[in-house]
Amino acid sequence: MTGTFGKGHHLHLIDGSAYIFRAYHALPPLTRQSDGLPVGAVAGFSSILWGEITRDKGAGAATHIAVIFDHSSKTFRNRLYAPYKANRPEPPEDLRPQFPLTREATRAFNVACIEVPDYEADDIIATLARQAVEAGGSCTIVSSDKDLMQLVRPGVDMHDPMKNRPIGPDEVMEKFGVTPDKVVDVQALAGDSTDNVPGAPGIGLKTAALLINEFGSLEDLLSRASEIKQPKRREALEQNADLIRISKQLVSLDANAPVPVTLDALEVTTPDPEKLMAFLTEMEFRSLARRVSERLKIAAPVIEARSDDSPQTAEETRLPFDHAAYEAIRDRAALDRWIARIRDVGHVAVDTETTSLDEMQAELVGISLSVDAGQAAYVPLGHKQGGGDLFGSTELVAGQLGLDETLKALKPLLEDPAILKIGQNMKYDWKIFARHGIRITPFDDTMLMSYALSAGLNNHGMDELSERHLGHQPIPIKSLLGSGKSQLTFDRVGIEDAVKYAAEDADVTLRLWQKFKPQLHRARVTTVYETLERPLVTVLANMEMAGVLVDRDTLSRMSNAFAQKLAQYEDEIQDIAGEKFNVGSPKQLGEVLFDRMGVPGGEKGKTGAYATGADVLEDITTLEDSHPKGARLAAKVLDWRQISKLKSTYTDALQLAINPETGRVHTSYSIAGANTGRLASTDPNLQNIPVRTEEGRRIREAFVAPKGKVLVSLDYSQIELRILAHMADIPALQQAFRDGLDIHAMTASEMFNVPLDQMTPEIRRRAKAINFGVIYGISGFGLARNLRIPRAEAQGFIDRYFERFPGIREYMDATVKFAKDNGFVQTLFGRKIHTPEINAKGPGAGFAKRAAINAPIQGTAADVIRRAMIRMPAAIEGLPARMLLQVHDELLFEVEESATEALIKAARDTMEQANHPVVPLKVPLVVDAGQGRNWAEAH
């Protein structure tokens, strides 16, 4: 220890935030060798930090050191002048992950990170510099930022780390034309367009310096403005005096910011070699690691680019889960401690506890946080009295922070671009916070990381991931809530129990993130995660929150009509059968048909029940001659089933799904539900609204646009066949798509040698079935069943198809071989779909083979529309339009009538170009558009 900071001590202040941006733009875009993680700014930063720590003793060498970061984008200056720094662009995508890494680097070098809410880094630098000089020491500001030049004075100088040159009074004079103490006056006059500092119109740096030098100071200048000879200048000053004074306030740094550390705490210490080397090894900074190890006289680590089979690193050693270690945050001091800790670490796992799985209805009950494995806390906010009894009290349990106060305290953190928020299924929490006016950014999602890494291997729920990757079974929610009818909501759970459960969720999420983060790069799915998964979260959240307007009356009338019809069918069915039975019971129906009425051909499945599926019943309806009663009954049951389905699944259920507050239906999309990359829609499923039958299509009439608006539907034409034509590289099919031909007719013509102008619907139908069959991993049996033709004939079609388009067979064989060799298949965009059953023996192998053939095609189509959706908000920005629904190859929009054409143009263009620029296709993507007052008209 060198004692209290004072004479002979020298403080180095590194402007962290500014440096990251400068390094990012100035240095070549270095990436980590093993996986391409962008680390250029981190490398540059680490290098100057090391230089600062080790600079030779002597004049100017640091005895104390700190790195200063901006806390968040909004500061007290925005209250003075709202537009201040308001149009700063978002940081580039490949810079974002480097913010937390830079903080990590600082900690690895054992240097203090300082940031203060509501203040810019520059204010903290001003404050510490003042303190250093007042204590009798000196200070060097490591930055080239002109805004800091006002601080140069005896005892305070600057150092430009990029150009490695000092900045003293001479350099300040060179830049501003005045001495450092007059820099703010010049800046106030000249303004700054990038920061939105207004200044005086028409006066730039040169003129400003001239005027200040002439009049001595800004105040003197303003009070004697009338003496200025040039009329334009004089007017600019006279008419803008207030704006100029505000400008001066904006550019003047506050040297009395509340800095939470003492100078003594900033003393330079030797870094912990183990910790530092671990960081440098992780980053793969070879030359810096060598320099550091020489200096610290330790062995240089061998840094090799890691690969999938590299041994597990020490970071993955397991820390046991300890529920007793979790903290309950019940007062403001504890909350503030956690917020400070989170800022220090630069990332936080966040999880919300609510009263419902429906984000549109759920009430926030508590928030859990975790910053490192084992370090987690829970903030109870809405826990109420009364667990077991039917009528719980509405009184809040004592000892909880207020919801509004807590959210107000957390909002800057959750929206801070430099703090990474980590969630499991972040779309849920994002929507919960969005309903409270908080837009979480940036974030990672462990569910989506897992999906990018291992789609097809396992599901991606937290409990499953925890057991699989952490070997830990989290507390089951059922143990707190019970199940079934008497299930509690989370607000009735005792806080003690809630802390253990909720904090554990955040802990698990954080540990999963630590584990997945390096794996993404190693598995080369970072691009998939960053471009196809993560950006979809907010897009879907906004679609889900928008919802779609559904007309209850239309549905209600249809339900009533269906009810009558069903009753009538039931009478007729029981008449024919000669007995009463439950038409909805396949088991009873089978027994009536095959046992009692004697219809031939009944087949029992593995459970011993007769099969009574639509295909079976349809076959029976053809027995009019041999078994007329059976034929009539089967036909009636088919009718009954259709109506029953429409009523129960659609007209009844959709009415119940209308949100009482919004009057709209809000589905939920699972991003990681389908293995191929498709979305899945649940609660309610709006991706299977009827369309194939006339009766069913009428349900779409209940999906309407509000007054003055219309619904617009845009769907990709034949997207999977186009992708097949590209992937399997079939020139004839590609040309047909380029020529805009009827692809099924063209296929039929090629296969059956029928000229296009002599094509019959029947021949075309067969070709269409084959085209689809190919996408599904065709088999003679499947095609035979689909077309209801003998198996041998179907096989003949397939043989002819492969003969005519040999590339299809080659594609199928190559895909299956790839799956067998690698255990996964890939889409054109790099999405991996694992095929663990591909080498299995038995019937499972057939399934796996066909799934492997289908997955790249279906998955690539899914990727294409994902890309379109992700680009859509920007593409339709400014239009009075919203994207509402996705149905695999269709997007549904709601738009003000007058903007319909503009929307169609913008959205269609986005969809048709969605593959570009990364995956050029040899076929065009074509989008059909429709519009109308309801979905039936629009489709």
Next chain:
DNA sequence: GGAGTCACG
């Protein structure tokens, strides 16, 4: 809670 059925792409 699994099986059967059927709605969609």
Next chain:
DNA sequence: GACGTACGTGACTCCG
């Protein structure tokens, strides 16, 4: 040579 199959989903209804 037999085995059973079109690919991917979700919701509803029976029924044990």
